Amino acid sequence: MQPEELKSILGAGLLSFPVTDFDEQGEFEPEGYRARLEWLMPYGASALFAAGGTGELFSLAPDEYPVVIRTAVDTCKDKVPIIAGVGFGTRQAIAYAKEAEKAGAAGLLILPHYLVEADSEGISRHVAAICKAVKIGVIVYNRGVCRLGPDILEKLAEQCPNLIGFKDGIGDLELMVSVRRRMGDRFAYLGGLPTAEFFAAPYKAMGVPVYSSAVFNFIPKMAMAFYRAVSSDDMATVNHLLDSFFMPYAAIRNKRPGYAVSIIKAGADLVGRSAGKVRTPLVDCNAEERAALKSLIDLLGPQ
Numbered sequence: 001m002q003p004e005e006l007k008s009i010l011g012a013g014l015l016s017f018p019v020t021d022f023d024e025q026g027e028f029e030p031e032g033y034r035a036r037l038e039w040l041m042p043y044g045a046s047a048l049f050a051a052g053g054t055g056e057l058f059s060l061a062p063d064e065y066p067v068v069i070r071t072a073v074d075t076c077k078d079k080v081p082i083i084a085g086v087g088f089g090t091r092q093a094i095a096y097a098k099e100a101e102k103a104g105a106a107g108l109l110i111l112p113h114y115l116v117e118a119d120s121e122g123i124s125r126h127v128a129a130i131c132k133a134v135k136i137g138v139i140v141y142n143r144g145v146c147r148l149g150p151d152i153l154e155k156l157a158e159q160c161p162n163l164i165g166f167k168d169g170i171g172d173l174e175l176m177v178s179v180r181r182r183m184g185d186r187f188a189y190l191g192g193l194p195t196a197e198f199f200a201a202p203y204k205a206m207g208v209p210v211y212s213s214a215v216f217n218f219i220p221k222m223a224m225a226f227y228r229a230v231s232s233d234d235m236a237t238v239n240h241l242l243d244s245f246f247m248p249y250a251a252i253r254n255k256r257p258g259y260a261v262s263i264i265k266a267g268a269d270l271v272g273r274s275a276g277k278v279r280t281p282l283v284d285c286n287a288e289e290r291a292a293l294k295s296l297i298d299l300l301g302p303q
Contacts, residue, residue, distance in 0.1 A: 001081060001106040003137035006047075007164040009081060009106075010139075010188035012209065013046030014227040016216035017054035019265055020068060022276035028064050029276065030071045036273060037075045043220040045080060046210075048072070049109055052085040054214050054261055057111060059279035062092075066099040073104040081106035083139065088114045090126045094133045107137035109167065112146040120152045131160035138162055141192060143169030150182035157186050167192040171199070173206070180207050194260040195253065197223075197246050200230045201238060214260065215249070218267030221303045245296055252289050258282040263293065270294050271303060 018040060021032035037048070050072035051057045051065060060068065072082045084100035086093045086108050097108050110130055113123070123146055131138045140156075140163065142148055147170060148156075156163055166183070168176050169192040180189060191203040191211030200211050209231065216223040222241070229237035253259045261278055266285040268275050270293060277284050285293070297303075 001136065003107070003135075003162040003164045006081060006083075006107045006137040007188045009046055010165055010190065010210060014044070014216065014224060015047050015049065015190065015210060015212040016040070016045045016220075016223070017049040017052035017212055017214060018072075019217055019261075019268055019275040020051065020055045020060070022279065024276070026277070026279060028060075028067060030067065032275065033068070033071055034075045036268075036275065037072060039273065040216065040220055041076060041080050043216070044224055045216060045220075047081040047083055047106070048076065049083045049085055049212065050105070052083075052109060052212075053111060054217070054264055055085065056261060056279060056282075057085040057087055058114075059282075062095075065096055066103060069100050069105055070103040077104070083107045083109050085109050085111050086130065087111035090129050093126070093130050097130050097134050101134045101136050105136065107139065107164075108134065109139045109141055109165075110146075111141050112144040115145070117145055120148055123148060124152045124156055127156055127163070128159050131156075131163050135162060137164040139165030139167055139188070139190065141167045141169060142175075143167075143192065147175075149175060150179050153179060153183060153187075157183065164188060165190060167212075168203075168208070169193055173202075176203075176208070177206055195246060195250060197226055198242070198250070200227070201235070204230055214264050215267065217264050218271045218273065219297060219300055219303050222300050245300065248296055249293070252285070252292055255289065256283065259285065263289075266290050266293055267297065270297055 021029040023029040084105040086096040165188040167190040189208040196211040213223045253263045
């Protein structure tokens with residue numbers, strides 16, 4: 001897929017990060033992952049991110065990564081584009097990027113580099129090196145230690161024609177507006193704050209109508225209904241779902257750091273689509289939290 005084609009696809013629709021399946025021993029379980037993708041595809045996501053944040057990229061071993069990406073690409077081939085997450089230091093990120101391109105991924109999402117703080121010039125060089133290592137489209141994820149503003153992004157866009165997307169996970173509205181106004185239609189813009197549904201309506205008003213939904217992993221029907229409500233300015237439905245599901249859901253998610261991933265795996269298990277446990281350093285939701293989540297899911301009806 002050419003970068004501009006991917007950019008066009010990312011201009012509308014709902015995106016999601018499928019969780020990565022692990023067996024009882026904590027090893028990658030490709031058959032479960034394949035079945036998960038086959039279940040999710042018909043619900044209508046525009047693209048899926050393999051080995052992203054919710055997919056626990058940070059816990060995958062280097063030899064597991066290409067297997068996860070190949071499994072996703074082979075399963076979704078000619079149906080839903082797969083965007084592969086890449087991260088860590090520049091050399092590791094480039095190695096992952098090349099593996100993803102070789103496997104047939106439609107594009108890459110550059111997740112924040114690991115731990116070390118760096119200024120925008122260093123991060124810019126990191127992003128540019130990854131872009132120049134591949135021909136497929138690349139999205140940069142502003143989150144955590146990666147914080148790029150319009151000046152740096154404008155230079156990157158000139159250097160890297162295949163840098164086609166900007167995803168915001170910081171939530172600095174002034175920064176987001178400044179990027180959107182400066183870069184115009186040069187990028188596809190994605191909302192990436194956890195839980196993205198809270199911010200979907202205000203981000204749409206800023207010219208960022210697309211976001212990635214983690215809850216799509218276990219309540220895809222409702223996730224799509226919420227996206228359609230935001231798209232059509234059906235604020236009665238948006239506010240109802242925020243009050244009845246997302247607010248109490250966030251109260252569970254906020255109990256521990258890392259629960260943004262753990263609660264998704266708990267939800268998948270509760271709807272009969274278990275992906276196994278999270279890998280350390282994350283921890284799974286406890287029985288009380290799972291019971292509270294189940295009550296919220298049950299209120300939504302069949303998915």
